[in-house]
Amino acid sequence: MTDAIQDEIIREFDGLEWLDKYGLLIASAKKLEPMDEDSRTDENSISGCQSKVWIQSYKRDGKLNFNLDSDAMITKGIMALLLRVVNNRYPQEIANINLYFIEEIGLKSNLSPARSNGLESIIKRIKEIAKNEALKDNV
Amino acid sequence: MTGFAKDFPILEQKVYGKQLVYLDNAATTQKPNSVIDTISDFYRTDYSNIHRGVHYLSERSSERYEEARKKISDFIGARNPGEVTFTAGTTDSINQVARSLEPSLKGNEVLVTGVEHHSNIVPWQMAGAKPRAIEMDEDCNLLLDSIDITKKTKLIAISHVSNVLGSVNDIKKITEIAKDHDVPVLVDAAQSIQHLPLDVKDIGCDFLAASGHKMYASTGVGVLYTSDRFSDLMPAKGGGGMVDKVSLEKTTYQEPPLRYEAGTPHIAGAISMGAAIDYMQKIGLDKIEKHESDVYSYARDRLLEMDNVTVYGNTDRMCGSISFNMDQIHHYDAGLIMDKMGVAVRTGHHCAQPLMKSFAIEGTVRASFALYNTKEDVDRLIEGIEKVEMMYT
Structure with a gap:
């Protein structure tokens, strides 16, 4: 199944050299609103990342939204892309989503469990939250 | 390939289109043909x-x-x-x-x-x-x-x-x-x-x-x-x-x-x-020590010259590893960008969390040297750091 937002991201990264990809990620990171200091708690952090990552979620009109932040800009840039794809969707949709854009834009190596940016842990956490919210919706 | 690097076949390769500079020797060294x-x-x-x-x-x-x-x-x-x-x-x-x-x-x-x-x-x-x-x-x-x-x-x-x-x-x-x-x-x-x-x-x-x-x-x-x-x-x-x-x-x-x-x-x-x-x-242990000491001192001097770089530790005698951070730039970002410049460094806490705590930092960028590294490798490291800085401004 294709997804318009993911396809748009793939087009943005198409044909770029690695350093240009990182440049684009840094630019995306700069545009992402930073999480306020008080929310950057251990409870909101995701372990297994060489850079720190914080996550928050909230529901609006039945749709799930996330805030993500990181102390490293390239990680934060990847977070910005993730947010574009997953935000403002119904929980069940997020729980089932296939994030194919990650492989397509060449960040698949970032997905292996051993990778230090912990992208896999972040996606796992997002899906867990979505699954829990979906269960609540079905009660 | 010049110097001792010619004995190490893995170092002949290019990564991301650039000649590999391997500066992760404290993690592991490459192997000579022999x-x-x-x-x-x-x-x-x-x-x-x-x-x-x-x-x-x-x-x-x-x-x-x-x-x-x-x-x-x-x-x-x-x-x-x-x-x-x-x-x-x-x-x-x-x-x-x-x-x-x-x-x-x-x-x-x-x-x-x-x-x-x-x-x-x-x-x-x-x-x-x-x-x-x-x-x-x-x-x-x-x-x-x-x-x-x-x-x-x-x-x-x-x-x-x-x-x-x-x-x-x-x-x-x-x-x-x-x-x-x-x-x-x-x-x-x-x-x-x-x-x-x-x-x-x-x-x-x-x-x-x-x-x-x-x-x-x-x-x-x-x-x-x-x-x-x-x-x-x-x-x-x-x-x-x-x-x-x-x-x-x-x-x-x-x-x-x-x-x-x-x-x-x-x-x-x-x-x-x-x-x-x-x-x-x-090769001779004295010769190795002399060569490595020249390269190490050169790297340290070049890093200390940079305005935006903090180098950690300063003891009477040093060898092997140098740890540093760039102002306002996460070590992980720096390492990723340098990798794409063909320069392999390590980033993070280097399995020394008590030391990181004493510096009140999460991690560093570490360049670590072996007998096959040269001053040209150090120049490539510095170019990498300059590129990282450029990408942030």
Whole structure:
């Protein structure tokens, strides 16, 4: 199944050299609103990342939204892309989503469990939250 | 390829279209052709299990394995090869000492430093001892005049060279102090054996641990030097090969080193360590030390010249690793960008979280050098740093 937002991201990264990809990620990171200091708690952090990552979620009109932040800009840039794809969707949709854009834009190596940016842990956490919210919706 | 790099086939390659510059040598070093060929030839011609074999190949393998032990024994200045045990690496060596000394360590303390790798902290904790750090100044010079050895100090376990900073600790002075208190000393030589000449008799240590893979040999193999003074230690591992007589009632052990080598060891790995020593000795240890010192000093000077770079640690003698951070730039970002510039560095806490805490940082970028690195490699590192800075502005 294709997804318009993911396809748009793939087009943005198409044909770029690695350093240009990182440049684009840094630019995306700069545009992402930073999480306020008080929310950057251990409870909101995701372990297994060489850079720190914080996550928050909230529901609006039945749709799930996330805030993500990181102390490293390239990680934060990847977070910005993730947010574009997953935000403002119904929980069940997020729980089932296939994030194919990650492989397509060449960040698949970032997905292996051993990778230090912990992208896999972040996606796992997002899906867990979505699954829990979906269960609540079905009660 | 110029200089010693031409002996290392892996360094010939380009990564992301750029000539590879490998500066992650404190994690592991690359292998010269002579070591690769030795391993490959060994499996092609002489390989079999060692000791106790009555046949030709077993004799050949045993001979080559013991030859390697003799080479290492001479290389580190041991009194005899019986003081050299093959292990799986530095971590394994330290864990074996922790297991063997556990009865005396339990409830007591091990004196370490604030720059230790986790592998020289955790095994002591697992043996029930409390590691306590010798004080150091803000440049990471150990304050040895104020060293505090108490009745509870059952061992001093010190890295020779920091895997993060490259600071060289005065291990000879430490063993002299330890002798006055009759406390044994373990030296973690993982980051020194490939850079500095070692002589355990001169150092006066009781244990010394090192890894093969950080000195141009195979992974999965290392050594533990155990002074003859400790020839009757309880072995950390039991099994075949290390016993004298076994009955269900009672087992007696072999003399060292076999006493400490249960099971089939990493035979090819041990032999590769012998080949790596041959390679280094052919170049000459003095020549290696001089070359590395030139490159290291050049790297340090270039980094210290940069306005936006903080270099950690500043001790009288340094080698191997240099850790730094760039102002306002996460070490992880810096490492990722440098990788795409063809420069391999390591980022993070480098298994030294207590040291990171003392600097109040999460991690660093670490460039670490080996004999094949050159000043041109340092120039590429600096270009990488400049590129990182450019991408942030």
